[in-house]
Every structure is written in C-alpha cells, then in structure tokens.
Amino acid sequence: MILDLDIGNTLSKWRLKDADSSEIRSRGAVWTREEWRPGSDIPDLDVVEAVRISSVARKAVLEETVSLLRHRVGVVHVARSTPESLGVTNGYEEPERLGVDRWLGALAGYQLAGGCCAVDCGSAITIDFVLPGGRHLGGYILPGLRLMKESLKLGTRNVAIDPDSEAEELLAPGRRTVEAVNHGIYMAAVSAINRVYAEVCDSEGVALPLLLTGGDARVVSRGIQVPHAVWPDMVYGGLEACFPLTAAERAGRMSGAPRVPSPVSLEKIRAGLAFSMLL
Ligand SMILES: Nc1ncnc2c1ncn2[C@@H]1O[C@H](COP(=O)(O)OP(=O)(O)OP(=O)(O)O)[C@@H](O)[C@H]1O
Ligand SMILES: CC(C)(CO)[C@@H](O)C(=O)NCCC(=O)O
Ligand SMILES: [K+]
Numbered sequence: 001m002i003l004d005l006d007i008g009n010t011l012s013k014w015r016l017k018d019a020d021s022s023e024i025r026s027r028g029a030v031w032t033r034e035e036w037r038p039g040s041d042i043p044d045l046d047v048v049e050a051v052r053i054s055s056v057a058r059k060a061v062l063e064e065t066v067s068l069l070r071h072r073v074g075v076v077h078v079a080r081s082t083p084e085s086l087g088v089t090n091g092y093e094e095p096e097r098l099g100v101d102r103w104l105g106a107l108a109g110y111q112l113a114g115g116c117c118a119v120d121c122g123s124a125i126t127i128d129f130v131l132p133g134g135r136h137l138g139g140y141i142l143p144g145l146r147l148m149k150e151s152l153k154l155g156t157r158n159v160a161i162d163p164d165s166e167a168e169e170l171l172a173p174g175r176r177t178v179e180a181v182n183h184g185i186y187m188a189a190v191s192a193i194n195r196v197y198a199e200v201c202d203s204e205g206v207a208l209p210l211l212l213t214g215g216d217a218r219v220v221s222r223g224i225q226v227p228h229a230v231w232p233d234m235v236y237g238g239l240e241a242c243f244p245l246t247a248a249e250r251a252g253r254m255s256g257a258p259r260v261p262s263p264v265s266l267e268k269i270r271a272g273l274a275f276s277m278l279l
Contacts, residue, residue, distance in 0.1 A: 001016045001017065001018060001019060001025065001043075001047045001048050001049065002016070002017040002018075002019050002048070002049070002050050002051070002052065002245055002246070003015075003016055003017075003043055003045075003048045003050070003051045003052075003069075003073070004016075004017060004051075004052050004053075004236045004239055004240075005051065005052070005053045005054065005055070005065070006054050006101065006235045006236065006239075007032055007053065007054065007055035007056065007057045007061060007062065007065065008032060008056060008057070008101065008122055008123060009032060009056060009057060009122070009123040009124070010031070010032060010122070010123045010146075011029045011030070011031065011032060011215070012029060012030050012031070012032045012057075013027070013028075013029045014027065014028055014029070014030075014042070014043055015027040015028075015233075015236065016043050016047070016048070017246070017255065019049065019050070019245060019246055020246075022246045022247070022248040022249070022253075022255065024255060024256075026043065028041040028042065028043065029041065030042060032057050032061060036065075036068065045069070045072045045073060046072075048072070048073050049073065049074060049075065050073065050074065050075035050076075050077070050245055051069050051073050051075065051076045051077065052077045052079070052239040052240075052242075052243050052245075053065065053066070053076070053077065053078045053079065053239075054079050054100050054101050054104050054235050054238070054239060055078070055100065056099045056100060056101050062078070066078060077239075077242075077243040079100050079103070079104055079238070079239060079242055079243075080096065080100060081095055081096050081097070081098040081099070081100050081102075081103040082095060082096070082103075083095040085103075085107060085242065086107050086110065086111060086241055086242070087110065087134040088106060088107055088110050088130055088134045088135075088136055089134055089135055089136060090103065090136050091135065091136040091137045091138035091139075092138060099126065101120060101122075101126075101235050102118075102120065102126050102128050102139065103238070104234075104235045104237075104238025104239060104242070105118040105120055105126075105128065105211075105213060105234045105235055105238060106118050106128045106130050106136050106238075107238045107241050107242065108231075108234050108235070108237030108238040108240075108241055108254060108257075109128075109130060109209075109211050109234065110130045110134060111237070111241050111252065111254065112211070112231075112237070112254065112257050112258075112260060113209040113211065113260045113261075114132045114209075115129075115130055115131045115132035115133070115206060115208050115209070116129075116130050116208050116209045116210070116211055117129050117197050117200070117201075117208045117209070117210045117211070118130070118211050118213070118234065119193055119210070119211065119212045119213070119214075119217075119220075120212075120213050120214040120217075120234070120235070121144060121145070121189070121212060121213070121214035121215065121216035121217045121220045122144055122214040122215055122216070123144045123146070123147060124141050124142065124143060124144050124147070125141070125142045125143070125144050125145075125189055125192070125193070125214075125216075125220075126139060126140065126141050127139050127140040127192075127193060127196050127197075129200050129204075129208065130208075131204060131206065131208075132206065137200070137204070140192070140196055142188075142189070142192055144189075144214075144216060145161060145185050145186070145189060145216050145219075145220075146160075146216075148185040148188060148189075149181055149182070149185055152181055154177055154181055155177070156177055156178045156181045156182070159178045159182070161182045161185075161186060161219055163216075163218055163219045165219070165222075166222065167186075167190070167222035167223040170182065170183055170186040170187075170219075170222075170223065171183060171186065171187055171190075171223065186219075186220075186223060189216075189220055189223075190220060190223030190224060193220065193224060194223075194224060194225055194226070195276075197210055197226065197269075198226075198269050198270075198272060198273045198276075199273065201263075201266060201269050202266075202269060202270050202273055205266065206266065207263035207264060207265060207266045207269055208263060209228075209229075209260050209261050209262070209263055210224070210226060210227070210228035210229075210261060210263065211228065211229055211230075211231050211234060211258075211261075212224070212228055212229070212230045212231070213230070213231050213232060213233075213234035213235065217230045217232065218230060225272075226263065226264055226269070227261045227262060227263060227264060228261050229258035229259065229260070229261045230258065231256065231257060231258050232256065233254070233255055233256040233257075236254075236255065236256075237254035237255070237256070237257060240254050240255065241254060
C-alpha cells in the first residue's frame, strides 16, 4: 500500500492506495495539531510500503511525522516547491516559498489540462494560474470560509454553511446574523474566484480550464458561473505526478481526475467582465 498524506493547516488528510491495482482502499483525516495515536483515525502502517507527503504545517509537524514514519516505512517522499517540475516553471520570486499544496495542485492541473486555474478552498482559498506552455504566474491567497467567519467574532462560528444549500439561497441578503455572515463570506469567496479567473484569462489572452479542490470545493462550486470541475484529490494528483509508484501513475494517470472542463470562449469571459464593470 501507498500512504498519501496532505497535511494542511487544519486537517491532515490521508488515503491508502493499492500499489498493484491503483485503487484507493481507505481514507481519513485527523486534526493537524493532534498527535497520531492509536485509536484515532489513522491508517495501519504495517501494510504501507511507501509514503508521499505534502505539508504546509509548521516545520516541527512535518519533522515529527517523517521521523515517526521512517521507523516504520521503507520509502518516504516529501514534496517540495521547486523552480521547475514536470514542465511547469514556478512563478514565485523565491520558488521554495510557494505553499507546496499550491505547487502540487498546479502540477496536477497542468498534467491533466495543460494550462489551468487551480483553486484550493481549504483553511485558505488559493487561486493559482499556469499558462499553456507551463509558466506558473503566481496567484492569490484569501481566507477560507471558516477563517472569515471566525474572524468576525459574532458568535456564529459554530453555524457552518450547509454544504447542500443552493448558491442562489447563499447569495441572497441574510435576515439573521448567521445568515448575513454565511451569505457574506460565501459572496466574498465566489465573487473573488469569478473575478480573478476572468481578469487573469483576459489579461493573458487565454480561456483556461478551471479546477477546484479542498474541503469547501463542493459548496463553492455552486457559486462559480463558468464551466469548471471539482477534483477532491488534486493535491494527491500532484504527489502521484512527482513520485509515480504504480503502473498507472507512471503512465501519467492520476486517481480521481475529472474530465477536463472546456472553458467558455475568451470573448464570453471578456464580455462578462465588461458587463460587471458597467454595473
Ligand atoms: N470535518 C471538517 N473539519 C474541518 N473543516 C471542514 C470539515 N469538513 C469541511 N470542512 C471545511 O473545509 C475547510 C478546510 O478544508 P481543507 O480540509 O481542504 O483544508 P485544510 O486542512 O485546512 O487545508 P489547508 O490548510 O491546506 O488549506 C474548512 O474551511 C471547512 O469549512
Ligand atoms: C496558503 C496556504 C496556507 C494554503 O494551504 C499554504 O499554501 C501556505 O502555507 N503557503 C505558503 C505561502 C505562499 O504560498 O505564498
Ligand atoms: K489544502
């Protein structure tokens, strides 16, 4: 089995992948600040022959995780942001400072779709652009839905946005504090993504496939006007591309990859942008 680990600021997600069949056997998540101890939702390390890790947590968290795993598992790969990889050139002035989850998302998106806009809706919402040809432009970081809500301190932190709500409902004026807050932060997130996508496609002169991932991707997806795909395993896809271990991975196939969404034409994107500027 291969253990893939995506250590985020809030949650550490894991999945076990069968190295022979390439099937995903199990998944789980633990709070990043908690130790891995028996009884919590952690994988059985006895069956693991290789580990691949993406971590944006504090350095100590990664160090502890790696030292724990090295005792038990033969192969441990830790992903790093680099100046260039798999045909993509990192747009950061200091490439190693780009969050590795963003880098892996950009690599996976490029491998799947060529140029792309990769959006991760987690603790933070990140929006990254890769042009056809592989130039990563850099991107945008904004607070995620939960962080926006907590920062308001209006006593609404425990009332989550119902992930099954319709976007229309979530974008309407709120008539109670929780509603006003939930609808406000939802509006902030989806309008930022819609706008940034259109602006960058316009200025680069290319309509890019749009890919979403992260814990809030499903609900955010409903508020995105242009064609796009949700790919919950996008960061894992980047790990597969960087450290291919199975036959399918070596052939360039990433688990759970969606069909590439065909973007609307650049003309339509520009028309939408021009229209919103007039209002
Ligand atoms: N069980 C859950 N626990 C915490 N957050 C959840 C849960 N289910 C959905 N979410 C939502 O997912 C978001 C966290 O997403 P995700 O798991 O992608 O992020 P993360 O671990 O914080 O990663 P990163 O720090 O890399 O952004 C939160 O904003 C929250 O609204
Ligand atoms: C922005 C987050 C927190 C998103 O998970 C992560 O990618 C990170 O810590 N990045 C480092 C800062 C940067 O990417 O510029
Ligand atoms: K993440």
